[in-house]
Structure formats: C-alpha cells, structure tokens
Amino acid sequence: MTFSAEKSEAIIEALLSCRLRDARFPAALEASWLEEGVLQLLPAHPTGAVVISAGIHGNETAPVEMLAALLASLMAGEQPLSQALLLVFGNPPALRAGKRYLHSDMNRLFGGRHRHAVPGNESRRAARLEQATAAFFQRVEAEGDLPRVHLDMHTAIRGSRFPQFALIPFHQHRYGAAFYTLLAACELDAVVQHTAPGGTFSHYLSDAFGAQSCTLELGKARPFGQNPLSCFAAVDSAIRALLAGSALPARKQPPMRFFTVAQSIIKTSSSFRLNLDPSVENFTQLPAGFEIACEHDKSWRVDDVAPWILFPNASVAPGLRAGLLLKPDLSPQH
Ligand SMILES: [Zn+2]
Known part of the structure; x- marks a missing residue:
C-alpha cells in the first residue's frame, strides 16, 4: 500500500491547524480551496468528476488518514489525476475534538435539512459543504458532460458480519455498471440499496447533482493512529486507479452480496x-x-x-x- 503514515500525520496536523491553504501542488493541476478542508483539483482535460469525502463524522478517522495520504501523493505529483477532484474533510471541528459531532449529526442535515436543525457547527458546515459541492459541479460543467462519482467514507459504531459495505442512496437516475465495478474493486463485502430519501451527504450529491454516489462503511471507528490501514488497502487502490484513469484492480474476494431496505x-x-x-x-x-x-x-x-x-x-x-x-x-x- 502506498500509505505513508508520516506524511499523513503531518497533513492531518496541518489540516486541523488550517495551515494546508499554503500547500503546493504540481503545476499541471489547478488547485483551489473552496472551504476549510475542501480542496478542488483540476487537471487540464478531466474525463470525469469525482468527490471523495471523509470525516463527516469526526470520530471516524481511518478514512481521514487515507484521504490525507492521497492528498500527500497528489501534492508530491506521485498520484496521476485524470478526474476533476473534490476532496472533502467533512467536519474539522469535530475531528479536532475526536467526536462524532459537536451539536447534531451532520449526516442527517443535507438537502437543506440544516435550515431546520439546531443552529450550530454542523448546520453551518452542512450548508457550506452544499455550497462548495454546488460550486465544484458548476465548474465541472464547463468541461462538458462528465460522469460524476461520489464516495463518502465512514467507519461504523458496531461490528459487522460484512465488515465493509456500501449504502447506495435512493435515486431515480441510472447508476452505471462501471460504478458497481468500482465497488467490487474496493473488495466490499456487501451493497445496500436505500429505498427512501435521507439527509446524508451521499444522497444530496446523488439527488442534487446526479452523481453516482454511496456511503462506504469501512470497518470500526477508532482514534487517529490506531487504524489497521491494511484493511483499507483495496479501497485505497481502487480510488487511486479511478483517479489515475487506469484499469481498476481485479477483485479477489467472493462476489458482493446485495440487499435492499425493506423496513425502517x-x-x-x-x-x-x-x-x-x-x-x-x-x-x-x-x-x-x-x-x-x-x-x-x-x-x-x-x-x-x-x-x-x-x-x-x-x-x-x-x-x-x-x-x-x-x-x-x-x-x-x-
Ligand atoms: Zn459515519
């Protein structure tokens, strides 16, 4: 795995102290910070638009470490980029505090629900993330009708018979076979299809911008530095191949199991x-x-x-x- 623990620690530290705005990127990439912890990277001729988010819940640190390592590779010019990319570190104040959230669960507040929520850190942040993603997709439109993919990475509170799985939000537009091939390449154990709209970040990007989007549950939540990163190697490799525009890694595990929500x-x-x-x-x-x-x-x-x-x-x-x-x-x- 191309994960450098040292670099990622430095990046998380820089991210949490807001020093990342000074970060340097290869000249071929147009880099702009749309918000604290929200980075837009554009190559010259993108072939797709990808949003990768982590830390929507501040205690779910493994995906944040993975995203920080990916960012380090992009900054060093070691990770090729063929896609317009938005990297989202979801909830910096909650990440700093090591808490799931400060005032309310942010992953219930998207799609405008933040307007009716308890005013506080998460209602403000959800509104800003909606604005930042809207600005990203508006910018991407100038590049043509590009396929849009969003992966929102989480870890779960409890153990799971299927340790890694995707939750696909309720949607009315088509999700292509390529999206499911991407999930298979992530070596996920299962895919769950939601049957009703919700206030998640992944539902918002699917509903508002027509993205093929999902929430990824990648294992149990642990504090920074205590994540067994080998468990995330397949997801990391698949994301890196997607961004590079190269062939996805071949799946080695048995086929994914598919479920649909029958009762909430x-x-x-x-x-x-x-x-x-x-x-x-x-x-x-x-x-x-x-x-x-x-x-x-x-x-x-x-x-x-x-x-x-x-x-x-x-x-x-x-x-x-x-x-x-x-x-x-x-x-x-x-
Ligand atoms: Zn979560």
Whole structure:
C-alpha cells in the first residue's frame, strides 16, 4: 500500500491547524480551496468528476488518514489525476475534538435539512459543504458532460458480519455498471440499496447533482493512529486507479452480496425500546416473528423476507432511524 503514515500525520496536523491553504501542488493541476478542508483539483482535460469525502463524522478517522495520504501523493505529483477532484474533510471541528459531532449529526442535515436543525457547527458546515459541492459541479460543467462519482467514507459504531459495505442512496437516475465495478474493486463485502430519501451527504450529491454516489462503511471507528490501514488497502487502490484513469484492480474476494431496505424502524417517542443486545453485529440475521422494537402503541417484528438488521441504535433522537431491516436484492438495479 502506498500509505505513508508520516506524511499523513503531518497533513492531518496541518489540516486541523488550517495551515494546508499554503500547500503546493504540481503545476499541471489547478488547485483551489473552496472551504476549510475542501480542496478542488483540476487537471487540464478531466474525463470525469469525482468527490471523495471523509470525516463527516469526526470520530471516524481511518478514512481521514487515507484521504490525507492521497492528498500527500497528489501534492508530491506521485498520484496521476485524470478526474476533476473534490476532496472533502467533512467536519474539522469535530475531528479536532475526536467526536462524532459537536451539536447534531451532520449526516442527517443535507438537502437543506440544516435550515431546520439546531443552529450550530454542523448546520453551518452542512450548508457550506452544499455550497462548495454546488460550486465544484458548476465548474465541472464547463468541461462538458462528465460522469460524476461520489464516495463518502465512514467507519461504523458496531461490528459487522460484512465488515465493509456500501449504502447506495435512493435515486431515480441510472447508476452505471462501471460504478458497481468500482465497488467490487474496493473488495466490499456487501451493497445496500436505500429505498427512501435521507439527509446524508451521499444522497444530496446523488439527488442534487446526479452523481453516482454511496456511503462506504469501512470497518470500526477508532482514534487517529490506531487504524489497521491494511484493511483499507483495496479501497485505497481502487480510488487511486479511478483517479489515475487506469484499469481498476481485479477483485479477489467472493462476489458482493446485495440487499435492499425493506423496513425502517423510526423512533417516535422516548418510550421506544430496542430488544437487541448492544453487541449484536450489523447484518445479523434475526428469527422471524422476533419483536425487535416497541413503543407505547407500536411494535416492530422481523418477518422471514427481511431478517437482516443494520444500524440498530436505540439512543437516536425521536424522529430518527433506530435501525433498518434488509431483504436480499436478487436482481440489483443499476
Ligand atoms: Zn459515519
């Protein structure tokens, strides 16, 4: 893997102390900072537009380290760039604090939802990231009708039977076979298709700009410096090949598993109770008939069609999702 821990530490340090604005890039690249931690890089004749984001949740550090290493390679001229590229370090104040967020979960605030959120760091930052991505795609339009791809990298709170997976937002435009080939080259274990709009960054880029977009869950969240980076080697290699415009690495793992969301468990009151042990992993298959959650006058039961649980979390605020039940997607739509 081309990851240099030393360089990435220096870059994260520089990023968090806002010194990166002085960074130098190869003369062939037009570099501009659209916001703190948001870098636009344009080669002379881009063949596509790519947004790579990390740190939308400030405690999910492994993807930030990976992005910092990629940035180091770009600055050194070691990473060829054939795509218009927007690198997004999502939430610098939360990264500095080592917290998921300071005031509210930013990955629920996109698509204008920040206007109705608690005013604070994340509502401001979500608005600025929307403006920066709009400016990027507007600039890209001048280069022609380029394919648009967005990967938003995260790590999960709990363990997972399928350690690395993609969540594809609800979308009405076509996602091409090349996008799924990219996910396969990342050696992901599974792909989950959402069936309803949401406030995620990946949904926003898909919905507002027609990007083929997904959230990548790449393993468990750990503090800076404690991430086993070999786990991210395949994703890193696939992203580097995408940016270089070279052939994607061949997949070595068994084929990806495809799922689609069958039921969203939405907590509506403080009486909500989740009948799952906190140690239950994502993609655990639950028995049919099991009462997974209840509220004063409502109950959610597992059926035999959609028994896989994803992101169970009873401690979300009322109105938010406390878990998803998945069914297999036997003929995934592109
Ligand atoms: Zn996250």
